[in-house]
C-alpha cells in the first residue's frame with residue numbers, strides 16, 4: 001500500500017489534537033474569520049457560558065454582508081446609516097461583540113474592511129498549511145494558499161471561539177489536474193465553471209479537491225482564489241492548491257505575514273506542502289486546458305455552465321427527471337427560450353464584485369473591457385463593488401473608478417452587495 005500523502009492529508013494530520021473511536025477528529029484551528037451574519041448566536045452562547053474567546057489573536061472580524069455599499073462620506077453611526085432593521089441589528093451586534101470580546105475588527109470606517117475572503121489573504125492572515133474557518137460557505141477561497149479552509153455553522157463558530165478547535169470527519173481526496181495552457185481570454189472563472197460543468201454541483205461531495213497541473217501553476221493568486229472559492233459550488237468540503245513561489249511572493253510583506261527569521265522558517269515548512277508522487281487520490285480527474293473556452297451560466301446554478309458558443313438548453317437535453325425539472329424551473333426563472341444562442345442573450349444588470357471576483361486583478365480586467373465604451377441603454381443597472389476598502393483605494397489610484405463611471409457604472413464601497421440577497 002502506498003505511504004504517500006496528499007496535500008490535504010498533510011495539513012489535516014498536522015492539526016489533529018485527538019482522534020476518537022468513532023473515527024472523528026478534533027482539529028486545531030489556526031485562523032478564524034468572523035462576519036456579522038453567522039456570529040451573533042455564537043457570541044451569545046459564549047457570553048451565557050461566561051467564556052472568553054480562546055485566541056483573540058487568531059480571530060479577525062469584519063462586516064461585509066449587510067452593509068450598504070453607498071458612499072460612507074456622511075457616515076456617523078450604524079444606527080442612522082443602515083436603514084434595514086435586520087441588517088442594522090446584525091452589524092451593531094458584531095460591533096458590540098468585538099468590543100466585549102476584545103477582537104481585531106475592521107469596521108465600516110476602516111479602509112481594511114471588506115469581504116472576509118478578500119480581507120484574510122490581503123492582510124496575510126491566511127497562510128499556507130493553516131486551518132482556516134469562517135461561518136461562511138466560501139471559506140474554501142483560502143485553500144488557494146495551501147490552507148485547509150472550510151465553512152462552518154454558527155454552533156461551530158461558537159465552538160471555535162471557545163476552544164480554537166473543531167470536530168471533523170476526514171474527507172476523501174479528489175484531484176483535478178488541468179493539463180496544458182489556457183487559451184488567451186480564458187480566465188480562472190471559466191476554468192472553474194468548466195470543472196463544475198464536468199463534475200456537477202454534487203461531484204465533489206465528501207471530498208477535498210486539490211487543483212493541480214500546469215494551467216493552475218501558471219495562475220496568479222487572485223485567479224487561484226477564484227477557483228478555490230468555487231470549489232464548494234462543486235459540492236466539495238474545500239479546495240486546495242499547492243503553495244509555491246507565486247504564493248510566497250504574494251504573502252511576503254503583508255501586515256500579518258511572518259517576518260525575518262520567522263519568514264525563512266515558515267517558507268521552509270510551506271515547501272513541504274505538496275502531494276507526494278505516490279499519494280493515492282480517491283478520484284483523479286484530468287481536464288485539458290485547451291478544451292476550456294469562455295464559460296457562462298445561463299440559469300441560476302453554477303451547474304448551468306455552458307461555453308459561450310452554446311445555446312440555452314431545453315428539457316429534452318436532459319435524461320434525468322430531476323435535471324429536466326431543474327432545467328424547466330431555471331428557464332422559467334430566467335425567462336429564457338430554449339435554443340437561443342448564449343451570445344444573443346440581452347444583459348439587464350451587471351454586477352462586478354463578490355468574493356469570487358472583486359480583487360485588483362478582476363477590476364483591472366473589467367476596466368480593460370469597458371474602457372472607452374458606454375453601457376447599453378437596455379442595461380438597467382451596472383455596479384462595481386471592490387472586495388475591500390484597500391482594493392477600492394488602489395483602484396482609484398489607478399483611475400479605474402473613472403473608467404467605470406465613464407462607461408455608466410456606479411462605483412461602490414466594499415461589501416458583498418448584490419451577491420447577498
Ligand SMILES: CC(C)[C@H](C(=O)O)[C@@H](O)C(=O)O
Nearest residue numbers: 037038065135136137138151
Ligand atoms: C451569509 C452566509 C452564511 C452565506 C454563505 O455561507 O455562503 C453567504 O455568504 C452566501 O454566499 O450566500
Ligand code: SF4
Nearest residue numbers: 138354355416419420
Ligand atoms: S460575496 Fe457573496 S458569496 Fe462571498 S461571502 Fe459575500 S455573499 Fe457570500
